[in-house]
Amino acid sequence: MKAKRWFFEEPLAEADPEVARYILADESRQRSQVELIAPKNYMSKAVREAMGSMVVFTTVEGYPGKRYHAGVENVDAIERLAIERAKAMFGAGYANVQAHSGSQANQAVYFALLTPGDTVLSMDLSSGGHLSHGFKSNLSGRWFKTISYGTTPDGFIDYDAMEQLARQHHPKLMIVGGSSYPRAIDFPRVSEIAAQVGAVTLADVSHFSGLIAAKEYPSPFPHMDFVTTTTNKNLRGPRGGLIMSRDPAFGKKIDSAIFPGIQGGPLPDVIAGKAVCFGEALQPEFTEYARRVLSCARTLASSLSARGYRIVTGGTDTPFTMVDLRTRGLTGDVAQKTLEAHGVTTNRNLVPQDKESPNVTSGLRMGASAIAARGMAEPEASELAEIIADVLDRAAAKPGQELEVNASIAQRVSALAERFPLYPT
């Protein structure tokens, strides 16, 4: 029997072949499929290197200059860089880079500003809001009284209703942003409504923060008081959260809401990855990337619309396009499954005034952040739209047979994926 290798030397394939096998299988899935899952993105090799580095073992607690452990000077320097870069990216007065996720970033803002029982005004889930904005199955919904605004029948935020609800309920916090609202938010209008009732404002820009950094989407600052985002979606960084405020005076409250409020030690490897990704977002190449994301999302919308698919709001200002399948007799569930069988991953999603359950839905959400990171541009987005329409047309024509794969369509998908390879092996 072969001698077991040393702890610091044994590769995963030998140490744990079972897990290694699944990891390899998922790698090959990612290489051969085209991913249109809206939050999905890839990180640069540089970000992956920072995250796989030994900095992960450095134990820290607290904030740069105020830690509770020795040996932290390099981690302090990295976190300060991440903070300065985040502020520069968004024009923020203050930034906290320690939130482990987008949900925790939001939770920290609530913990800093609210007391259980307070009223929060946010967008409802089917109009594009997020679970962490006060929905009943989330802790935020359990602790706060949530009032929801939605969209007009054409899918745009109903600012008049937002204003009426604000005047009627006097929320302490007003939240804008979400996971499937495809249009630019009118931040000055939201700020003006909040000022009438003395509410604090939070913009959760998780899905389009890269566009904001590249100035391809309106800036929430100086209009919003707080901005939160995940760093792994449109920003092409590690999984994690980022909290910013316009006024540096709020910094202390947010810092203590994160630690010791809702988290313990931060993740130094993730913070290093965030620092590198924020540095990338400040480069001119990132603007080119963001423009390509937007043009791909818009091409998906216009090409699918030309094939007779209804696009929520008729287009998009974000990295994703929302398709309303009701006019084609399909559900989001069926559309997602048949596209997956052909190598295109998307996700079913509620659309405004949806009558289906969240598990079935009438909509499909398709994001362009990942295909643009792979190097795809308008011609590929338009080819993809044709592929998608071909798959969905077939599924609509033959109900119940949506898992039957058309080999020539599947071949078009894998050929496209091959032309835009991921990390070299």
Ligand SMILES: *Cc1c(COP(=O)(O)O)cnc(C)c1O
């Ligand atoms: C993804 C997302 C979140 C949650 O982020 P996690 O990191 O998954 O917790 C919060 N808000 C919005 C708008 C999101 O899209």
